[in-house]
Amino acid sequence: MEKFSLGTTLTLPAWETLEVASPFQAETLAETLVGGQAFRWFHGPGEADWTGIWGRHAASLRLTPVGNLEASLLTEATSPGDVRDYLGLDRLGRLEAALPCRSDPVLATLEKRWRGLSLLRQPPGETLLAFICSANKQILQIRAMLQQLSDRFGEPLADTPFRSLPSWERLSEAGEADLRDCGLGYRAAHIAGTAAFLKERPGFLDAVAALPTGQAREALLKLPGVGPKVADCVLLFGFGRTEVFPVDTWIARILGTRYPDLAGWNRRQLATFARIHFGEAAGLAQQWFFSEARHPLPPAPPSPEG
DNA sequence: AGGCAGGTGGCCA
């Protein structure tokens, strides 16, 4: 079966055109949905469709031949506005314009390929869950863990074959052994610990949402299983802090390649460089670099001159 | 067959 396949049939409600100037090409839409920000989007049911779940929402998306974005809303609770908000398209143009592509040839090269890729606005709680799971795992494995968590502990989404991800409250009721059964490995202890922490402090994540980014990061770092990289991903993809630049192994590698002066810098140094160099939209640059690292271009064909 | 994967936590200089 193809990677990311829906694996079930689905009767879709009518397609609706989303009232947005869609920036997407097929590649940038795919990269936005399954490129490591979110882990619950699948191919299908149609050849060019995507179907995904976030919060208590579910929808299918497709691009028309003229580049319009259409959605089929799978739950009563999901409005076109919810989809637009989730896709983060209202702020994308501003972020793209804020990147220093004119003065940085490296960025200019990435822009040609990845402009249009969006930064998602995901529910903070499940962003936290997903990225605690992500530690030392590949995208396919992260997807498998979240699938099992939703199967076992999630809530059914009415009128769909899907389940939501479990709330932290629900997770706090699950035993660590049950969590291990979801294939979480040692992350089960992190999930259980964070669930217990949040149970003792209702409103913690809401409070984080109201904090300036630096303090929000400090707060997230108190959670078991949350280190610098996970905290930054939660800030960027969950709390909408688009200036944050998470540095993982892929990012460290490609930065060292594209900016030879940075070779050998540690992650903290790279993040500081990125925040200063890329500015308020550093998070979008991070996603361009990440996509570029994961999808290396085939070697250029030999020139006619030989 | 064994190393390695989108890290974190703990421990030591």
Add this chain to the structure above:
DNA sequence: TGGCCACCTGCC
């Protein structure tokens, strides 16, 4: 701070 190692699990 900076460096090193163990840690679940599954894919290459």
